Structures are given as C-alpha cells and as structure tokens.
Amino acid sequence: MSTRPSPLLSNVSYQCLHPYPFPPLLPCPFFKAVPRRPTPILRMRARDDDMEDDIIGCRRRYEGRQYRRQVGQQIRQLRQQHMMINLLNLRADHVVSNTPFNDSGWGADKVKDDNPRFKYGTPPDNNGNYVWIQHYIYHLAPNGKAGFVMASGALSGGSIEGEIRKKIIEGDPIYGIIATPAKLFYTVSILVSILFLRKSKPEYMKRKVLFVYAKQMFKPISRRQVVFTDEHIARIVEKFRMFEAGDPEEKINELGFAKVATIEEIESFD
Structure with a gap:
C-alpha cells in the first residue's frame, strides 16, 4: 500500500476565495494555500508495515471528513448571509x-x-x-x-x-x-x-x-x-x-x- 502523503496531511490549509455562496470543490483557482501550524500525525511503532499504512489511511479519511464538514459550514454561512441581504432589500408591491x-x-x-x-x-x-x-x-x-x-x-x-x-x-x-x-x-x-x-x-x-x-x-x-x-x-x-x-x-x-x-x-x- 502506498504511503504517499496526502495534501490534507501537509502543513497547508486551504482558504476559500470564491465570491459566491457556492464555492466549488478543490482544485480551484479561487482557493489558495495558507501556511498553518503543523498537525501532529498519529505515529505508532508497528512491526507490520501494513498496519502503519492502515493508520495513515484512517487519518486521511478523518481529515477528509473534517475538511468537508468545514466547507459545508462555510457554504451554509454564506447562504444565510445571502438570504439575509435579500430579505433586507425586499420590496413588496x-x-x-x-x-x-x-x-x-x-x-x-x-x-x-x-x-x-x-x-x-x-x-x-x-x-x-x-x-x-x-x-x-x-x-x-x-x-x-x-x-x-x-x-x-x-x-x-x-x-x-x-x-x-x-x-x-x-x-x-x-x-x-x-x-x-x-x-x-x-x-x-x-x-x-x-x-x-x-x-x-x-x-x-x-x-x-x-x-x-x-x-x-x-x-x-x-x-x-x-x-x-x-x-x-x-x-x-x-x-x-x-x-x-x-x-x-x-x-x-x-x-x-x-x-x-x-x-x-x-x-x-x-
């Protein structure tokens, strides 16, 4: 099993620069890399290399879920802001x-x-x-x-x-x-x-x-x-x-x- 590091495990986070309430998924020119503090990665001494690969894979899936959750929260916040602006500007006949x-x-x-x-x-x-x-x-x-x-x-x-x-x-x-x-x-x-x-x-x-x-x-x-x-x-x-x-x-x-x-x-x- 490959142990090539995932972008989600690197010391880089991604900041959304998309001007609309529905930012696209990565990769996208509206996202830029922003340095962040390193996140400690679970390390375990294992006799079997496959066990270490499994741990890294679990970490990747966990990071992926966290990332998707953060993007989802950002989308909901942008939608709410967009809705509030529209309601404030509403003019009814x-x-x-x-x-x-x-x-x-x-x-x-x-x-x-x-x-x-x-x-x-x-x-x-x-x-x-x-x-x-x-x-x-x-x-x-x-x-x-x-x-x-x-x-x-x-x-x-x-x-x-x-x-x-x-x-x-x-x-x-x-x-x-x-x-x-x-x-x-x-x-x-x-x-x-x-x-x-x-x-x-x-x-x-x-x-x-x-x-x-x-x-x-x-x-x-x-x-x-x-x-x-x-x-x-x-x-x-x-x-x-x-x-x-x-x-x-x-x-x-x-x-x-x-x-x-x-x-x-x-x-x-x-």
Whole structure:
C-alpha cells in the first residue's frame, strides 16, 4: 500500500476565495494555500508495515471528513448571509397579513439602534404590534400597499407605543382603518381592526385617513363566531374605492359608518 502523503496531511490549509455562496470543490483557482501550524500525525511503532499504512489511511479519511464538514459550514454561512441581504432589500408591491396580536418577547434586546426598519422607534419587548406595522412599512415598494389585521388596542395604547403611533400618523402611510365586530376570529374574542397602508399617497389622499365603523355589520354563524356577508364587504369596498378615486368627502362620509378624517383631526383625539 502506498504511503504517499496526502495534501490534507501537509502543513497547508486551504482558504476559500470564491465570491459566491457556492464555492466549488478543490482544485480551484479561487482557493489558495495558507501556511498553518503543523498537525501532529498519529505515529505508532508497528512491526507490520501494513498496519502503519492502515493508520495513515484512517487519518486521511478523518481529515477528509473534517475538511468537508468545514466547507459545508462555510457554504451554509454564506447562504444565510445571502438570504439575509435579500430579505433586507425586499420590496413588496402588496402585503396581506394576519398579524400576531400583542406578541410579547419578540427580541427587542437584539435590535440595534440603527435598524432601518424602526425609524419611528423601537417597540417595547412586551408587545410587538408596532414591530409588524413598521416591518410592513419598511418593506413596501415605492407604490406598494399593505392590508393586515391588528389588535384594536394598538390604536389607543400609550407610553412608547403611543409615541411611535404619533410618528407613524405624522409620517402619513395609513390611508384606511376598519373597526370590525367582536368574535370575527374563532380563536380569539378581542376586538381587531383592519389597517391599510400605502408607501406613497396621491395628492388628494395625503394627510387623510378613511375610517369605517363596521362593528355592527356581521352575521352570526355560531355562538363563538360572526362573519361579514358579501353585502357587508361590498358596502365597505365601495367606500374605499370612492376614497381612492378621489370622490368628494361629502359623498364618502356616512354618519355612523364612514368618515374621511384629516391628520390634524386624528391628532386632536389621540
């Protein structure tokens, strides 16, 4: 059996210089040899030369497994970095989400002060409502829209959340809010609202928000759940289409159901 030393047993390690997340196997021009400290090789006094060859062969296989494991870890790390960069740069034309309500322990202590998603402020760790809202705002494309459900408590909370809400209102990404009836969700009985965001508003919608009060519009389907009927949905959609089309506010406003409010009016009640 040959005892020619393997490259993996020499005093040389290999460093990946490939610029992409999937480096090829050796040999490759993107790899270069880097001197390293010698690794002690198992030595054994053996009467039989074949035994020594077997030991060297085992060592080679062990080194080979270690090398493949290191390359695999490097590939996984590069893939994760590549994925994080892509997610950070993601811009969506439309976002539709059933947001977790009042999510606690979301990891506020791990967020850096310069995180671009939280330009309105870092929400408290015991409630992640404004984590999601700011997350959607950040990832919208220039003409993107978002629609999502949110616990109604997010619209009236104080402290840090109240300060963040005021900054978001002043930033003017919200263009519609629907107050929904209780028991709309089978698993929770808390009141929820549906919020609509736009990254940029047309001139006639700027500093205005359409409020729709739909708490009395529902059809019970069980003791624990209610739903919107097609007629209810059509009535709500009609108001939003009128608002987006730039119809006069006098035509959109309906006592007890729909109201176009200015940012100044909202701030006076907040």
